[in-house]
Amino acid sequence: MSSEPKATLTKVRSAVEEELAVFLKFEGAYLNSISSDLSPVSETLTTFLLDSGKRLRPLFAYAGFAASGGSLEKPIVRAIAALELLQACALIHDDLMDGSDTRRGKPSIHRHFESIHNENNLDGSASQYGISAAVLLGDLALVWSDQMLNSAGLSTEQYSRVVPYYNEMRVELMAGQFLDIHEQTQMNTSVDRSMKIARYKSGKYTIERPLHLGAAVTESSTPEKFAALSSYGLPLGEAFQLRDDLLGVFGDPSVTGKPAGDDLREGKRTVLIAMTNERLSESQRAITNQYFGKADLDAHGVGLLQEIIDSTGARAELELTIDRLTDDALTAAQSDVFTPEGNALLVELAKIATKRSS
Amino acid sequence: MSSEPKATLTKVRSAVEEELAVFLKFEGAYLNSISSDLSPVSETLTTFLLDSGKRLRPLFAYAGFAASGGSLEKPIVRAIAALELLQACALIHDDLMDGSDTRRGKPSIHRHFESIHNENNLDGSASQYGISAAVLLGDLALVWSDQMLNSAGLSTEQYSRVVPYYNEMRVELMAGQFLDIHEQTQMNTSVDRSMKIARYKSGKYTIERPLHLGAAVTESSTPEKFAALSSYGLPLGEAFQLRDDLLGVFGDPSVTGKPAGDDLREGKRTVLIAMTNERLSESQRAITNQYFGKADLDAHGVGLLQEIIDSTGARAELELTIDRLTDDALTAAQSDVFTPEGNALLVELAKIATKRSS
Numbered sequence: 001m002s003s004e005p006k007a008t009l010t011k012v013r014s015a016v017e018e019e020l021a022v023f024l025k026f027e028g029a030y031l032n033s034i035s036s037d038l039s040p041v042s043e044t045l046t047t048f049l050l051d052s053g054k055r056l057r058p059l060f061a062y063a064g065f066a067a068s069g070g071s072l073e074k075p076i077v078r079a080i081a082a083l084e085l086l087q088a089c090a091l092i093h094d095d096l097m098d099g100s101d102t103r104r105g106k107p108s109i110h111r112h113f114e115s116i117h118n119e120n121n122l123d124g125s126a127s128q129y130g131i132s133a134a135v136l137l138g139d140l141a142l143v144w145s146d147q148m149l150n151s152a153g154l155s156t157e158q159y160s161r162v163v164p165y166y167n168e169m170r171v172e173l174m175a176g177q178f179l180d181i182h183e184q185t186q187m188n189t190s191v192d193r194s195m196k197i198a199r200y201k202s203g204k205y206t207i208e209r210p211l212h213l214g215a216a217v218t219e220s221s222t223p224e225k226f227a228a229l230s231s232y233g234l235p236l237g238e239a240f241q242l243r244d245d246l247l248g249v250f251g252d253p254s255v256t257g258k259p260a261g262d263d264l265r266e267g268k269r270t271v272l273i274a275m276t277n278e279r280l281s282e283s284q285r286a287i288t289n290q291y292f293g294k295a296d297l298d299a300h301g302v303g304l305l306q307e308i309i310d311s312t313g314a315r316a317e318l319e320l321t322i323d324r325l326t327d328d329a330l331t332a333a334q335s336d337v338f339t340p341e342g343n344a345l346l347v348e349l350a351k352i353a354t355k356r357s358s
Numbered sequence: 359m360s361s362e363p364k365a366t367l368t369k370v371r372s373a374v375e376e377e378l379a380v381f382l383k384f385e386g387a388y389l390n391s392i393s394s395d396l397s398p399v400s401e402t403l404t405t406f407l408l409d410s411g412k413r414l415r416p417l418f419a420y421a422g423f424a425a426s427g428g429s430l431e432k433p434i435v436r437a438i439a440a441l442e443l444l445q446a447c448a449l450i451h452d453d454l455m456d457g458s459d460t461r462r463g464k465p466s467i468h469r470h471f472e473s474i475h476n477e478n479n480l481d482g483s484a485s486q487y488g489i490s491a492a493v494l495l496g497d498l499a500l501v502w503s504d505q506m507l508n509s510a511g512l513s514t515e516q517y518s519r520v521v522p523y524y525n526e527m528r529v530e531l532m533a534g535q536f537l538d539i540h541e542q543t544q545m546n547t548s549v550d551r552s553m554k555i556a557r558y559k560s561g562k563y564t565i566e567r568p569l570h571l572g573a574a575v576t577e578s579s580t581p582e583k584f585a586a587l588s589s590y591g592l593p594l595g596e597a598f599q600l601r602d603d604l605l606g607v608f609g610d611p612s613v614t615g616k617p618a619g620d621d622l623r624e625g626k627r628t629v630l631i632a633m634t635n636e637r638l639s640e641s642q643r644a645i646t647n648q649y650f651g652k653a654d655l656d657a658h659g660v661g662l663l664q665e666i667i668d669s670t671g672a673r674a675e676l677e678l679t680i681d682r683l684t685d686d687a688l689t690a691a692q693s694d695v696f697t698p699e700g701n702a703l704l705v706e707l708a709k710i711a712t713k714r715s716s
Contacts, residue, residue: 027529034533035554037540041533093497097490122543124625132455132539135493136532139451142497143528146504150521156514163508170501171385174494175392175399181490182395185480196393267482 005348008341009059012072016058016081019074020049023081023148044112045137045144049088052104056353057083057210063349064214064229067342068221075153076217079162082152083210085145090173090205092138096131097181098266105257110134154217161216169209176200184267189274195238198271202244203237207353228335232346236329239322240353245270246318250306261302267293272309272318279312326354363706366699367417370430374416374439377432378407381439381506402470403495403502407446410462414711415441415568421707422572422587425700426579433511434575437520440510441568443503448531448563450496454489455539456624463615468492512575519574527567534558542625547632553596556629560602561595565711583695590690590704597683598711600676603628608664608673619660625651630667630676637670684712 028042058080065076094100095108102108107115114130116122122129149166150159179197186193211229215221247256248263249272256262263270273292280288288308291301309315333346386400416438423434452458453466460466465473472488474480480487507524508517537555544551569587573579605614606621607630614620621628631650638646646666649659667673691704 030529031533034530034558035537037537038533041536089497093493097486097493099486117543123545124542128455128457129539129543131489133536135451135455135496136536136539138493138497139447139500140529140532140536142500143525143532147525147529150525156518160514167501167505167508171388171498171505172392174498174501175389175396178399178491178494178498179393179395181487181494185475185482185487187481200392 005341005344008066008345009062009348009352012059012062012077012080013055015072015077016055016084017050019078019081020084021046023078023144024049027144027147040113040116040133041137041140044109045088045141048092048109049084051106053084053087054352055084056349057087057206059349059352060207060210060233061214063342063345064211065217066214066345067211067229067338068215068218068225069339070214070218075155075158078152079149079154079217080210080214082145082148083213085141085148086170086173089138089141089145090177092134092141094177096134096138097177098268100258100262100266102258108134109137157219158217161221162213165209165213165216169205169213172200172209173205176202176205183269186269189269189277191271191274191278194269194271194274198238198241198245199234202241203234205237206240207237208233222337225337228332228337231335232329232332232350235325235332236350236353239325239329242271242318242322242325243354245272246315246322249309250315260299261297261306264292264302264305265295265297272314275314275317276309276312279314280308284308284312322354326350363699363702366424366703367420367706367710370417370420370435370438371413373430373435374413374442375408377436377439378442379404381436381502382407385502385505398471398474398491399495399498402467403446403499406450406467407442409464411442411445412710413442414707415445415564417707417710418565418568418591419572421700421703422569423575424572424703425569425587425696426573426576426583427697428572428576433513433516436510437507437512437575438568438572440503440506441571443499443506444528444531447496447499447503448535450492450499452535454492454496455535456626458616458620458624460616466492467495515577516575519579520571523567523571523574527563527571530558530567531563534560534563541627544627547627547635549629549632549636552627552629552632556596556599557592560599561592563595564598565595566591580695586690586693586695589693590687590708593683593690594687594708594711597680597687600629600680600683601712603630604673604676604680607667618657619655619664622650622660622663623653623655630672633672633675634667634670637672638666642666642670680712684708 024042024046028046031038031042061080061083070076091103092109095103096110100108101111110130110133113133114126117126117129154162176197180201183193183197208230211233212226215225215229245263248258248268248270249261251258251260253260287304291297291305294301329350330347333350334343338346382400382404386404389396389400419438419441428434449461450467453461454468458466459469468488468491471491472484475484475487512520534555538559541551541555566588569591570584573583573587603621606626606628607619609616609618611618645662649655649663652659687708688705691708692701696704
């Protein structure tokens with residue numbers, strides 16, 4: 001394996017995509033053998049998974065694995081690629097729960113099936129069909145994720161060590177998602193509550209647990225290594241989520257693949273919004289109440305809210321927090337409990353996760 | 359283990375419920391340790407799983423296990439109890455996809471969370487909150503199902519034999535569910551297509567695969583035994599689904615826990631409806647077009663449609679088909695590749711599945 005971390009990540013990413021393609025081709029053919037009416041299921045999931053994606057969770061899992069001295073083999077690639085299927089479930093169901101129309105610049109899955117219904121003049125409600133298809137495609141991606149992991153070819157010992165972390169990360173994902181939808185129903189916002197959601201949805205699910213899962217594959221993982229991975233993964237995961245909050249409000253649509261100010265239109269109670277709410281003047285609060293969470297918010301309204309968030313200093317404070325958390329992660333990445341290759345990969349991934357463009 | 363099949367099934371059912379209660383208590387406490395805001399999640403899932411349910415899938419899995427010579431131990435009970443969590447996911451997501459208001463005489467999960475939202479005057483859309491909560495609770499039940507199976511305490515060899523059947527049954531469930539929602543969008547009905555849906559949703563998912571999963575736990579399972587279990591399970595599963603179709607149209611609400619004629623109001627294209635459509639007179643077709651699938655269908659409309667379905671002979675033919683399929687299953691249950699205890703359990707379960715009351 002190359003000692004150049006960028007080259008290594010590129011190689012792992014390609015290997016993950018190749019294994020995903022093989023799995024999806026095989027399982028898609030199996031579905032079609034049940035009925036050709038299932039072809040929209042396999043085609044849609046295949047496009048969703050292979051068209052794009054930065055493969056962050058597999059890459060973090062690989063870094064945890066390499067940091068504990070592991071070297072790349074096919075069963076490992078398959079095992080970490082399974083995390084992309086879990087993430088597909090999370091995204092498909094998340095877009096359904098948020099009522100998001102787009103994902104990566106294309107229609108979200110429920111909208112895609114709604115369009116199929118409309119274009120073919122099918123019977124019944126197009127919107128209900130879209131919802132149902134998104135529920136089922138997400139469920140199938142979750143099942144496939146598990147299937148890809150349990151058939152990856154890991155040894156019995158490797159699988160037994162990995163599976164508790166896999167259970168944990170899935171439960172933490174669902175817990176974080178529920179806390180998130182619960183937060184959207186509250187009368188007030190809270191920086192603490194929103195930080196906890198960031199910790200579960202991103203700190204743990206996106207970074208800490210994939211690192212642990214990768215480390216658990218190796219025989220040489222000690223409690224000390226798991227703790228060191230947490231010291232790196234938790235702050236980095238929070239930084240990653242806070243960057244996402246900023247992109248949801250200030251991000252460039254051509255880069256994020258989502259309309260400008262999408263989180264404002266949706267009224268998403270992020271850490272950024274909770275911080276802003278703590279600092280609003282009376283007149284700013286009046287404007288915020290009028291525009292925040294309005295589904296038909298136009299460019300003018302988005303601009304007004306962006307200006308307010310900026311002027312309260314919340315944006316600048318969040319940037320500082322991201323810098324501080326990233327520094328913590330970068331320090332933890334240097335730990336001498338990791339292999340030198342692990343150190344280099346963890347540093348490189350910290351850059352990718354916090355400067356992310358979508 | 360008692361040789362009296364009814365007593366055995368009662369004992370297995372209690373053991374399954376006990377293990378489910380232990381699992382749910384432990385995992386619920388874990389969720390609450392993350393945040394007390396998660397208590398509605400664990401409480402709702404616990405009530406949903408423990409309040410009622412005939413535990414059919416665990417019982418079929420036990421029968422497959424006993425028919426191959428296995429005897430009851432805690433890891434086996436936990437492994438087969440996991441199928442109840444998978445079924446909870448299927449029911450919660452199914453009610454969401456069908457837009458069903460009730461399940462077992464109580465509000466369905468999305469309606470339950472919609473009510474929580476309304477009663478507490480929460481912010482945002484109550485209906486969207488209900489949808490989101492149902493998506494997540496179903497996802498969590500699916501994850502817990504897997505967790506309960508992989509932590510059941512099966513030996514490595516047992517687990518490796520079981521997991522391919524578990525994968526298969528989950529994929530077949532999702533495939534059957536997708537074919538079902540696809541069927542509801544078609545301009546015409548088809549007995550063949552509806553029979554295939556019955557085969558996947560019930561023949562395979564409810565009966566054949568649980569039997570196989572149970573048989574796979576034992577060391578002594580041969581291809582011959584798996585084939586004999588299919589010869590019993592597939593016809594019985596179809597009979598079970600056709601009984602469900604009849605109950606959806608003619609069932610007593612006090613017994614089914616669903617309003618009378620619910621499938622008629624929903625416009626569900628079952629085998630019963632496909633058979634009816636093949637036999638309608640012109641005047642009957644006009645009435646059917648007017649009333650079938652009307653969300654506000656009243657008792658008069660339900661009565662009219664019931665009368666038409668009856669008079670075409672579709673109901674009687676379906677009863678004959680159920681009898682024939684049940685006979686096939688009962689014959690297969692006697693196979694001498696099974697243990698005598700297995701023979702007795704399979705016969706008893708065939709009665710329960712086809713005379714089922716909800």
